[in-house]
Amino acid sequence: MIIGNRRITGLTARVIAELVEEIGPLWQERHQARLAARPRKRAVGAGAKHRLVFIDWLLATLVHLRHGVTHDVLACWFGVVRSTITWAVGEVRPLLAERGCTVGPDVRLRSLADVVDHLGASGTTSIVDSTEIRARRPAAGRKDRDKFISGKNKQNAVKSMVVTGGEGRVLWCSPARPASCADITHAGQLGLVKLLADGPATEILADAGYRGLDAQTGGRVVTPPHRKFKKDVPDWYEELHERQRKAPSSRRIRVEHGIAYLKNWRVLARHLGRREHMSDIVQAVAGLLPHQQTADLTSSRQR
Structure with a gap:
């Protein structure tokens, strides 16, 4: 529903797909670099699992930018806690800013x-x-x-x-x-x-x-x-x-x-x-x- 309705994000489904293809690998690379930069205390694969895939992170950021929706509202919409949305927006927003x-x-x-x-x-x-x-x-x-x-x-x-x-x-x-x-x-x-x-x-x-x-x-x-x-x-x-x-x-x-x-x-x-x-x-x-x-x-x- 979010992807199909351009009034929600301001962008077409084709543009969102291009953003996922462009930014997704870059986000994954930086995420892995952060994990490797500190000593590991748990086994590989242990710890909390992401409840949202990357496209959900991107959509939450786009809706926040387009409509100024608070993180609390987005958390209810995506069915997660507020800190998850804050984390998602904080990581995706700089990647969008670097695109030019x-x-x-x-x-x-x-x-x-x-x-x-x-x-x-x-x-x-x-x-x-x-x-x-x-x-x-x-x-x-x-x-x-x-x-x-x-x-x-x-x-x-x-x-x-x-x-x-x-x-x-x-x-x-x-x-x-x-x-x-x-x-x-x-x-x-x-x-x-x-x-x-x-x-x-x-x-x-x-x-x-x-x-x-x-x-x-x-x-x-x-x-x-x-x-x-x-x-x-x-x-x-x-x-x-x-x-x-x-x-x-x-x-x-x-x-x-x-x-x-x-x-x-x-x-x-x-x-x-x-x-x-x-x-x-x-x-x-x-x-x-x-x-x-x-x-x-x-x-x-x-x-």
Whole structure:
């Protein structure tokens, strides 16, 4: 029932089968490596047996990411204890995050360097923006507690930089950072300036939060123009500035569509779990999103 109904996982049965074929052997290999890394105290085959096979581990993780279902509810659904679901999600989620975003039959983007190389080779325009995800505030008295307060929304959150193609397809999402980090600072920490300076020529559209990158990258990052007049603005300049501001905005709006697809996965609407898991969650959803968008596009054509 779970595999056959795409509304539950967001993915088709064919994609889930491909994920099992791809991730299953990797999970088994890492599982055996962990067992071999410590001294054995029991005979081979002794101890508790897994009540769920790997495909159940994968399905539980997909449902958790898609709908934000708690581990308690998933435990009741699969007929196991809560710790089993927590164990399953904790092992499968990093494997999904490592897959990267599929943009072609043999092309996967796993890092920002891969994205820049892909954009340079294809000669396409990309769009960059940041998205914030509400998260639990650190307990009182903890170090760096205020770093998670967003200066924009005045809420406790983490942020991730999202790179999409010109049509809004998600190409990559960065690991999560505390929301107090400025957009341009985050881009610098990810090495975007150096990658653009040393890499192929490409055009990246960005909003006002990335002003300054245009000068640092030789114009490869396009941002809205500064307002030269703040008082006694001439009528001719007001009209000119409005045209200059709206021209890139009409192209840049596509990144908001890509972010909307990300936020449709309910685990990214508001995260109530551990903040240190947010990087894996964001990148796991970004890696699954191309499969969902392709399935949505195919189904709409068949109507």
